[in-house]
Amino acid sequence: MENPSSLPVLIPTRTHALVEMPASVGRYAEAGLQGAANTQRGYAADLRSFEDYCQHHQVSYLPAAVTTVAGYASQLADRGKKFATIRRHVAAIAKLHQLAGQPSPTTHEALGVVLDGIGRVLGKRQRQAPAFTVAELKQAVRAMNLTTPTGLRDRALLLLGFAGAFRRSELVALNVEDVELTRQALLIHLQRSKTNQYGEAEDKAVFYAPTADYCPVRAVQEWIECLGRTTGPLFTRMNRGAAGVPGRPGLARLSDQSVNDLVQRHLGPAYSAHSLRASFVTIAVEAGQSNKAIKNQTKQKTDAMIERYARLDDVKRFNAAQYLGL
Template identity: 30%
Template sequence: MRNLTNKGTRTEASGATEAEISSSTPEDTPNSNERDARDAPDGASIALPSHVAGSGTLDRLVDTARDYAKASTAENTNKAYAADWKHFARWCRLKGTDPLPTSPEMIGLYLTDLAAPTNGSLALSVSTIERRLSGLAWNYAQRGVSLDRKNRHIATVLAGIKRKHARPPVQKEAILPQDILAMVATLSHDLRGLRDRAILLIGYAGGLRRSEIVSIDVHKDDTTDSGGWVEILEDGAVLTLNAKTGWREVEIGRGSTERTCPVHALEQWLHFARIDSGPVFVRTSRDGNRALDTRLSDKHVARLIKATVLKSGIRSDLPEKDRVALFSGHSLRAGLASSAEVDERYVQKQLAHASAEMTRRYQRRRDRFRVNLTKAAGL
């Protein structure tokens, strides 16, 4: 049972949704939905050999194997890859061809149209085009077809797109200590405010991805869609996460004061929401006074960050639109990497980065000239 002893009202944090602008996107055509459904793999490539007769046991095993195949990639990745295939399939039909069998020549033209669209649409970034190509390769593999990305019709076109259009990556702004304190100060003290305060502080101190924040349960195996669980100890909290890089533990120590302590914020949320099992972060009722059973979406974290950035006045020197665009879920991870005054290897471990170089990409204000090779070389 989940209810509240504290009273108060507050509306859910709102913010602009972020939609990727796709080039060369045709309008829906008759029967396009049926054809898209036909093209989607949905684990259909997992099946019994043609020479084996089906049975109840084997059919159940096929269904389970399809579930495992679907779980081989993250849910958000599956959605992105499905959207990539749908876009490519419709583009092919608009050009009078079909996505199957694979055609390196047509894929090369498709990449060209993404980089330099002929219909007035905005061009996609190089990183997005590369992601689209990865999505196509994955989709072809699910259909038992190999896509040779080294084929000259693909590789040379992509190399030319990179050479002509590549730009330095646009990094999201890091949320610094004074920023996160200002952000949580904008939250009310009703149930919804307690929840959002815990989300921001846990996400910041843990250097967590937004999907990791909302995926945790109170205990191991509480739910089938769990991404991990939390154990609260005297000195802090230990999160066991099944995340992008596999299983890992994230240790979050207690803060110097209750006002800034992420573990205390988490304890307050769990106590007043009366959550003793299942998802840690769930939706609340419209009045913000009662916890529901539904797990929050990771999109809530992004909206929460943007909304509290605006309310707290961070980067008030910029127009509101630019301020919203500067911050995202990754701003929490970048904030920890930029602000933690500890040996770099500890930050690397917390963020689960495979290399120190990746960690440095998250450090927005590190001492770049701590090692001065110019002076070391005698100049």
């Protein structure tokens, strides 16, 4: 009997033809079709919603007609979903058809017209997470109980997340062994990120601050000392302590949602985990840093992304009228 691993691999393409590849490329083709883990989870939920819609309206789910996808997108818009969320649902439907080797209705020009109309009605700009100030961050740190492991963890996560312009997914994926202390800075070795899906070497540098209480380097060092290990997840959940006794660090990683909850608990409900990154960009732009210097930390690819992340619409905080010399 032939070994299944030696069989040729059939890869569905966007032109709906199946391309036969040698078995040796099988695992790479599978990884390319599946995409990142976070994307897979998001697509799975979106496709369950689409399947429910198709069953309710008694229309074909796979392959789906362009009128079906247009009706589904319109219903999402009527329910108040954000335009970016609707586009993600459509992308999930496109991936479903690609994996099945079926013609995708999402490439049809008529659907593009409907989506453009939805974008115009809803407004394409998403509600963006606001940027906090350095003063607000310091105030949040001062309010923490740094005699407890939870306080040490939360301070390290907020200061590192801000100073390193981290995404929440990057923070929760960090391991202790990804952190390297040098004389000049704390180097964080990223194994993988949203813009680095191929695991290429990518580092961030976090620098010492004059005041120890607000120094991200010292905060991370103190947290690692509290962990008491040299490998494994950097930011973890706490084990439940006895009555009146603070919990100790566990081994389970924090979740993406936990990071969001942590930011809101310390900085307020108006902010989110994305505010860590947005605040870095905003404050760096205000300080006159070049786009090149900012991108070196954020790992963004274009200047347009700097414009998108910078929260510079506060007329009192960022306005050339302050510098007229009157």
